[in-house]
Amino acid sequence: MIKAIRIHETGGPEVLKWEDVELAEPGEGEVRLKHSASGLNFIDCYQRSGLYPIDLPTTLGTEGAGTIEAVGPGVDNLKVGQRVAYAGGQMGSYSEARNISAGVLVPVPDGIEDQTAAAMMLKGMTVHMLMFKCYAVQPGDTILVHAAAGGVGSIMCQWANALGATVIGTVGSDEKAEKAKANGCHHPINYSTEDFAARVQEITDGKGVPVVYESIGKNTYEKSMDCLANFGTLVNFGNASGPIPAIEPLELMRKGSLALSRPTLFNYTADHDMRMKAAADLFDIVSSGKVKIEIGQTFALEDTAKAHVALESRQTMGSTVLIP
Amino acid sequence: MAALKASAILLREHGGPEVLKIEETEIGDPGPGEIRIKQTAIGINFSETHTRKRPGGTHSNPLPLILGREAAGIVEAIGPNVEGFEIGQRVAYGLRRQQGAYTECRLIPAFELVAIPDDISDETAAAIMVKGMTACYLVSQTFEVGPGHTVLVQAAAGGVGTILCQWAHHLGATVLGTISSPAKADHAKAHGCDHPINYREEDFSARARELTNGEGVDVVYDPIGAPTWEGSFKSLKRRGLMVNYGWAGGRVTELEPLDLMDMGSLTFTKTALYNYANTRENMLGLANALFDVVSSGAVKIEIGQKFAMKDASLAHEALETGKTVGSTVLIP
Numbered sequence: 001m002i003k004a005i006r007i008h009e010t011g012g013p014e015v016l017k018w019e020d021v022e023l024a025e026p027g028e029g030e031v032r033l034k035h036s037a038s039g040l041n042f043i044d045c046y047q048r049s050g051l052y053p054i055d056l057p058t059t060l061g062t063e064g065a066g067t068i069e070a071v072g073p074g075v076d077n078l079k080v081g082q083r084v085a086y087a088g089g090q091m092g093s094y095s096e097a098r099n100i101s102a103g104v105l106v107p108v109p110d111g112i113e114d115q116t117a118a119a120m121m122l123k124g125m126t127v128h129m130l131m132f133k134c135y136a137v138q139p140g141d142t143i144l145v146h147a148a149a150g151g152v153g154s155i156m157c158q159w160a161n162a163l164g165a166t167v168i169g170t171v172g173s174d175e176k177a178e179k180a181k182a183n184g185c186h187h188p189i190n191y192s193t194e195d196f197a198a199r200v201q202e203i204t205d206g207k208g209v210p211v212v213y214e215s216i217g218k219n220t221y222e223k224s225m226d227c228l229a230n231f232g233t234l235v236n237f238g239n240a241s242g243p244i245p246a247i248e249p250l251e252l253m254r255k256g257s258l259a260l261s262r263p264t265l266f267n268y269t270a271d272h273d274m275r276m277k278a279a280a281d282l283f284d285i286v287s288s289g290k291v292k293i294e295i296g297q298t299f300a301l302e303d304t305a306k307a308h309v310a311l312e313s314r315q316t317m318g319s320t321v322l323i324p
Numbered sequence: 325m326a327a328l329k330a331s332a333i334l335l336r337e338h339g340g341p342e343v344l345k346i347e348e349t350e351i352g353d354p355g356p357g358e359i360r361i362k363q364t365a366i367g368i369n370f371s372e373t374h375t376r377k378r379p380g381g382t383h384s385n386p387l388p389l390i391l392g393r394e395a396a397g398i399v400e401a402i403g404p405n406v407e408g409f410e411i412g413q414r415v416a417y418g419l420r421r422q423q424g425a426y427t428e429c430r431l432i433p434a435f436e437l438v439a440i441p442d443d444i445s446d447e448t449a450a451a452i453m454v455k456g457m458t459a460c461y462l463v464s465q466t467f468e469v470g471p472g473h474t475v476l477v478q479a480a481a482g483g484v485g486t487i488l489c490q491w492a493h494h495l496g497a498t499v500l501g502t503i504s505s506p507a508k509a510d511h512a513k514a515h516g517c518d519h520p521i522n523y524r525e526e527d528f529s530a531r532a533r534e535l536t537n538g539e540g541v542d543v544v545y546d547p548i549g550a551p552t553w554e555g556s557f558k559s560l561k562r563r564g565l566m567v568n569y570g571w572a573g574g575r576v577t578e579l580e581p582l583d584l585m586d587m588g589s590l591t592f593t594k595t596a597l598y599n600y601a602n603t604r605e606n607m608l609g610l611a612n613a614l615f616d617v618v619s620s621g622a623v624k625i626e627i628g629q630k631f632a633m634k635d636a637s638l639a640h641e642a643l644e645t646g647k648t649v650g651s652t653v654l655i656p
Contacts (some may be wrong), residue, residue, distance in 0.1 A: 114607040126519065133563070134591075219649070230599050230600075231465065231593075231599065233591070236581050243581065243582055244581045245580075246579060246580045246581075247561075247578070247579050247581070248577055248578065248579075248580035249568060249576055249577075249579050249592070249594045250575070250577075251595060252592070252594040253591060253595065253596045253599070256599050257466075257593060257594065257595040257596055257599035257600065258593065258594075259591050259593035260579070260581060260584065260591065260592050261584070261589075261590075261591035261592075262581045262582065262584035262585040262589060262590065262591075263563075263585070263589040264477075264585055264589055266589075267562050267563055267588055267589035268563065268589065269390065270562070307610075
């Protein structure tokens with residue numbers, strides 16, 4: 001018997017229940033993983049609220065790290081006692097332990113702690129997807145990152161710097177602006193006091209940016225489009241203020257033959273080689289020290305509901321980790 | 325100097341092909357930055373049938389209006405402050421927003437003109453300027469087509485489609501294309517389309533999946549709009565790109581971002597030549613890349629049908645009823 005945070009119905013943070021769960025022996029191709037840390041992500045909130053439909057009841061959580069406790073039949077690349085991490089694909093990281101398909105696990109290098117791994121897998125691989133696949137950031141590019149002080153934003157600012165890009169980032173407070181700046185955001189914009197679209201035009205001498213990484217959604221997407229140069233890409237990967245409503249295709253043409261991309265990590269990591277490449281690149285950049293993973297706050301796994309409240313009310317900074 | 329008389333097709337009211345009538349017009353001397361050209365061949369584009377039918381659209385043009393966006397001809401007179409052109413030179417143009425090509429003779433800003441290489445005929449140049457520059461940005465900028473890619477070209481036997489298929493094929497891609505008749509399938513096949521799909525006989529997206537082992541294509545180039553909208557998205561592989569560059573079959577007014585996500589993290593873009601050829605430098609880049617690929621023989625331009633300029637109405641009718649194959653030109 002182990003403890004896990006489960007939901008039986010969609011709704012607010014109160015639907016997250018701390019419950020006893022039976023854990024069977026790992027099946028064919030599976031291992032049993034004892035979690036030492038689980039990452040908190042916006043996608044968990046979207047699944048909890050019902051925005052992203054999932055089958056119920058279930059254990060939430062898409063990112064975790066821990067130690068292998070038991071190995072099922074047909075698994076030959078992993079062994080008991082090995083430290084591993086994972087992100088995306090199979091939900092269930094809000095638990096003390098779980099069974100999981102061996103194929104999604106990535107061994108964690110010695111220099112990276114479990115909590116750090118749990119804090120960076122989903123967000124870091126998301127950043128990899130955003131900056132290498134959805135739009136390949138080039139040296140000399142100026143890019144716009146929303147929520148630049150958040151979990152994904154903090155990693156993106158640092159990684160973009162390592163790639164030689166100039167980063168404009170929006171944040172919700174002066175405190176977050178300082179934080180973003182410390183992470184390599186060259187031009188933090190406090191969107192609650194400044195018109196970010198006007199500032200982007202000013203910073204880029206009216207040229208606009210080739211890409212906007214848009215995780216806020218409903219409240220910002222129109223202005224985000226106004227920030228784009230011709231053929232720019234609006235990469236919408238989150239909905240912190242609600243999903244972007246239906247847009248008129250012609251608007252994209254009128255604003256400069258723009259592209260709208262709507263990625264989810266799942267579609268970029270379903271392929272084993274792509275997933276391993278993303279994880280390897282991520283571990284490399286973190287090991288090099290060019291990207292530091294800051295755990296802004298930790299919560300006991302039991303208090304996951306409080307963590308959801310904090311994330312949704314924009315009170316968190318950097319990554320948030322749940323500790324079983 | 326007295327104004328020149330020139331025949332032109334004037335649109336005085338919106339309507340069916342019959343509203344296209346020939347009239348005598350007067351052409352003045354070229355002003356500063358302008359050139360007067362005597363036109364030898366005029367290209368027809370599908371979007372002109374839309375402009376003919378109804379006012380408004382993307383760029384509203386008041387009546388009376390001379391339709392047409394591309395043509396070739398000879399420099400007849402050069403206005404003040406024009407450099408780089410001489411009388412008698414063969415030139416062509418492909419306009420983005422403006423119209424005015426269905427005419428014997430016209431004034432045009434010199435910055436719109438491109439010198440035609442010797443090995444490309446006037447008719448070919450007239451037929452390819454807008455369509456070819458469009459195909460050029462689609463395969464080289466909107467999506468960089470290369471070996472290993474699989475692309476789906478909607479309206480593969482049409483003006484842009486015929487060029488697009490050949491160019492994508494030349495760049496090493498496997499080309500799937502939709503067509504509406506066996507004759508068009510033959511045409512497409514002879515022009516770089518590896519797998520023509522007759523959409524009247526089979527579900528093109530199902531066929532596209534079948535041809536790609538269930539994976540779907542990397543990119544769809546769609547100038548049709550409403551009738552092909554869903555099928556185009558369904559033909560894409562995970563992380564694929566849907567490019568719409570026209571509404572020949574009707575406009576779509578809504579795109580749900582979350583649908584793109586649910587269909588496999590797709591990207592959508594709606595393109596227009598005026599964004600890609602937004603400066604003279606960019607326009608020349610497209611035009612010269614086009615001339616190069618045509619000169620090399622990798623892209624063959626077939627003038628599927630020629631009409632006398634006075635019969636522009638017949639040309640529009642043929643285009644709208646899907647009876648044309650390849651490019652259509654008017655001869656003044």
